[in-house]
Amino acid sequence: MQSLPVDLLIEVLLGLYLGLLTGIVPAFVAGSLGFLVRYFTGVTLPGFGVVVLALSIASVQGGLLGLVEPTIAQSPRLLVAVLVVLMLALYAHNQGDKLGAELPRRLSFTRLRQRTLSADVVELVGSVGQVTVRPTGEIRNMEGYPPLSATLRQTLKSGSWRLPADLPLSELESRLEERLRTDHDLADVDVAIDEQGRATITAAPPSGSLSRRVAAGQRAVSIATLVPTGLGRGDEVTVRTGERSIAGTVVSARTDIDDEHARAPVPDDPPAELATDGGADVESEIHTAKPTAATAGGPGRVTVSVARRDVKAVLEADSPRLVVRSRGTSREFEAFALVKREGYAVRRITVGTSDAADESADLEDPPSTGTVSVLAVRRQGSETGGRSNGWVFGPGIERRLEPDDEAFLAGPDDAIEAFAEAIAR
Structure with a gap:
């Protein structure tokens, strides 16, 4: 009389074992069939059909495994095994049906390449959607190039860039790479942006950036002069040295005002009038502020790319003057x-x-x-x-x-x- 609970527990455990052993194949077939029927026809396979199919496959498999014996067929373990097989088949069918309903009907490599941002990160500015892209993780060094300096690495890590939100991720990555090359003179950069607007950046430090901006057959000459406000890299200028006017292209410019701004210490505590309403941290905005590519104007030094025959005339000039030439209207x-x-x-x-x-x-x-x-x-x-x-x-x-x-x-x-x-x- 005392061995009845032990015998029943053994029968239940054996039933679970037999059910798991014979229920794997019916569950796989039921899940696959449910997915295919829902994906291609949009109709859910009836549960009664799944039960009949699972029992049929389990009985055939049980016969092949030698499980259909008089001792097993007359024991409670068979009932437990059948229940396990049915539960596995119904669960697999439910998951396959759900996958068939959620998977896109038309999936192509073009759609995969043209992935877009998640709607949660899009900010509406008027009627135009924008996204603020920020780096995630550490800024990685690009293989084959020297490592990034600590200052440049920190600048990239704390940076943020606003881009149009209606572009695919591949286009956003290309635009951010071009902006990083322009702003930081990077020798090479690779950016990967996910649906949440987080960028993984792999960059190489500047290498010979000045020489790469000087065309063949020309020389870069630095002069101390009065720099026009807004002068930037790539502007076409004329250097007037007495009676001569020498055409050139600006490759870099720096003024005394720019140097003062660069040396200005960052305040430890933001002033009271700059207190925010809880949307952003003022201190983080001050640290991440970047100067524009154009100069502030005033006395300074400009590096101009001129023809090789004009180098001597520019260097010998006592007080050269700089005149910006018009490029015309876009x-x-x-x-x-x-x-x-x-x-x-x-x-x-x-x-x-x-x-x-x-x-x-x-x-x-x-x-x-x-x-x-x-x-x-x-x-x-x-x-x-x-x-x-x-x-x-x-x-x-x-x-x-x-x-x-x-x-x-x-x-x-x-x-x-x-x-x-x-x-x-």
């Missing part, structure tokens, strides 16, 4: 201003992925009452060499928009709105 901004002046709007759209969007996206018959002009189209394919930033300007009326194409449209607001709704379905 034609891109002029063209955009003319479009806005005529009452037209410029909008960036993405063509939908449905068949209806492909049928209605003919450039020669826009689905609107006004005239819509397609200024540029970006497409993944042979025309752009597989690059994500290849734009085709002025595509022409013989070109049709295809799913996932990005395009810039120009025209009346109502016409663009109707056109965008038609091709985005």
